[in-house]
Amino acid sequence: xxxxxxxxxxxxxxxxxxxxILKESRDFNDKHxxxxxxxYHDGFFVQYxxxxxxxxxxxxxxxxxxxxxxxVILLSQGNIxxxxxxxxxxxxxxDKLPNEAFQYIKLMVSPEFEIPxxxxxxxxxxxxxxxxxxxxxxxxxxxxxx
Ligand SMILES: Cc1cc2nc3c(=O)[nH]c(=O)nc-3n(C[C@H](O)[C@H](O)[C@H](O)COP(=O)(O)O)c2cc1C
Numbered sequence: 001x002x003x004x005x006x007x008x009x010x011x012x013x014x015x016x017x018x019x020x021i022l023k024e025s026r027d028f029n030d031k032h033x034x035x036x037x038x039x040y041h042d043g044f045f046v047q048y049x050x051x052x053x054x055x056x057x058x059x060x061x062x063x064x065x066x067x068x069x070x071x072v073i074l075l076s077q078g079n080i081x082x083x084x085x086x087x088x089x090x091x092x093x094x095d096k097l098p099n100e101a102f103q104y105i106k107l108m109v110s111p112e113f114e115i116p117x118x119x120x121x122x123x124x125x126x127x128x129x130x131x132x133x134x135x136x137x138x139x140x141x142x143x144x145x146x
Contacts, residue, residue: 002053003084004060004077005124008045008069021068022092029089034059037084037091037133039124045069046124048133050083076125084130091137 013021018040029035034051047063049056064072085091123129 001080002056003050003080004056005048005075006072007075008072010043010045010069026089035083035085035088040094048130084134
């Protein structure tokens with residue numbers, strides 16, 4: 001099992017365009033046993049992908065050249081023992097969530113981009129960051145995560 005985290009800047013997308021990305025992603029990921037989480041905040045994406053290494057890396061090559069975003073930067077990659085998002089073909093967290101719910105994720109994402117030295121706050125390369133994202137998703141419930 002392999003995982004990969006990257007960040008990128010969205011190319012001014014409408015809600016419909018983001019929904020289309022999610023639909024495409026979930027269709028493909030379902031069929032190829034890929035799971036993960038996509039965070040869309042303040043015009044940037046952070047995505048966590050997990051699955052078979054070859055499939056994850058091939059998918060990342062496709063995602064990397066997708067014109068719907070740019071400045072795709074790989075933050076971390078490596079082998080993992082088990083999945084974090086085993087029940088999500090692609091979980092989604094965005095500003096559309098009730099503010100209080102997203103506040104926590106926002107707090108953790110922002111320093112990574114603005115104050116790289118603030119290592120006290122878990123950033124998207126840490127397991128703690130994605131555990132917090134998962135807790136948030138569990139709190140909101142599956143029906144409501146899009
Ligand atoms: C931010 C972002 C995240 C994406 N995540 C996935 C994903 O998890 N799975 C997927 O199949 N496609 C994802 N895509 C779409 C791919 O870039 C690509 O459009 C898709 O794999 C279809 O490529 P193809 O038409 O060459 O097969 C994502 C695109 C963007 C912009």
